[in-house]
Amino acid sequence: MSLRIAPAARCPGAPVPGPDAAHRAAASRAHPRSHLTRRLALPALLALACGAVLSAAAPERGPAGGPEVIRGEDFLVVGYGADSALVRDIATRVGPATRQVTEVWGSARPAVVLVPSSERMAGLIAGAAVLDGLAAVATVDRVVVNPRLFARLTATGRDxxxxxxxxxxxxxxxxSGMxxxxxxGFADYVGYRDAGLPAWEAAAELAQEVREGAVPYRLPERADFRPGAPRLAQVYAESWLACALLAARFGEDALVRLYRDAERRGIDAALSKLGMTVTGLTAEWRVYVRDTLA
Ligand SMILES: [Zn+2]
Structure with a gap:
């Protein structure tokens, strides 16, 4: 995909969040370990949907008030009282997104995407205490969309x-305990792989820090992703660039093997197969971040 952001495509007169608002959204998002999340922080991915809804297969309707179900070859999108246009739009995107995952990872589970009626319902379904600032949440076997925030993403952001x-x-x-x-970083690597966004735009918050002379000195740790952490957008970008570096230097297949190896044998053993250590990777990554974003 090579969809690009169209900043002018915001709904006139609607309350468009600026970078500060987006940053606050990022700072307040939760990241419980069992519910891996994708931030809404990137201003480049924020927009207000203006009704530019893509066509999708006609949904199956259950009894009045029942779920709205759209089946694809390799996915199932289920809306629970959600805006039908949003459910249809998501259904047009899940198939390509699943194939993108398959292209990189080698396989993908048949996707089940749930679209509830509200942020509160999304939190209940996902079993997450807080969804504020989150556009979607991944559980073990499904994706739960936060309709309030997902609807504000650009087409590229949704993908x-x-x-x-x-x-x-x-x-x-x-x-995973990786x-x-x-x-x-790997999830962002797959997400951004074909998005057509330049790094300085996808990693806008981190790029600003780097231009001001602040280059991160260590790879992000779990505590950096805690709810309310002040640099959430930046640590996502840092993680993404670590994986982008590995893919650029060793190839995408090597990045995938590293991920699988790290799961089985730990990160040190996985990196050693590439002749690297965490310390060595960190040093190379700092240079890569600076050169990519400065
Ligand atoms: Zn995530």
Missing amino acids: VVLAHELTHVATGAAV PIWLVE
């Missing part, structure tokens, strides 16, 4: 978020 969450589902990330930079 990135779905591919990110479906990567978590495919890789079993919700039950380094968080690899889990989130």
Whole structure:
């Protein structure tokens, strides 16, 4: 996909969140370990849907008030009292997002995407205490969309978020004990792979820090993703760039093998197969971040 952001495509007169609002949304998002999440932080991915809804297969309707179900070849989208246009739009995107995951990971689980009527319902379905600031949540076997925030994403943002969450589902990330930079970075790597966004735009918050001379000195750790952490957008970007570096240097297949190896044998053993250590990777990554974003 090569969809690009169209900043002018915001609904006139509607309350468009600026970078500060987006940053606050990022800072307040939760990231419970068992519910891996994709941030809404990126201003580049934020927009207000203006009714530009893509066509989709006609949904199956249950009894009045029942779920709205759209079946695809390799996915199922279920709306529970959700805006039908949003459910249809998501249904047009899940198939390509699933194929994107398959292209990189080698396989993807048949996608089940739930679209409830409200943020509160999304939280209840996902079993997450807080969904504020989250566009979607991945559990072990499904993606739960937060309709309030997902609807505000651009077309590219929706594709990135779905591919990110479906990567978590495919890789079993919700039950993984791997380094968080690899889990989130890999999901972002898949999400952004074909998005056509330049790094400075996808990693806008981190790029600003780097331009001001602040280059991160270590790979993100789990605590950096805690709810309310002040640099959530940046640590997602840092994680993404760590995986982008590995893919650029060793190839995408090697990145996938590293992910699988790290799951089985730990990150140190996985990196050693590439002749690397965490310390060595960190040093190379700092240079890569600076050169990519400065
Ligand atoms: Zn995630």
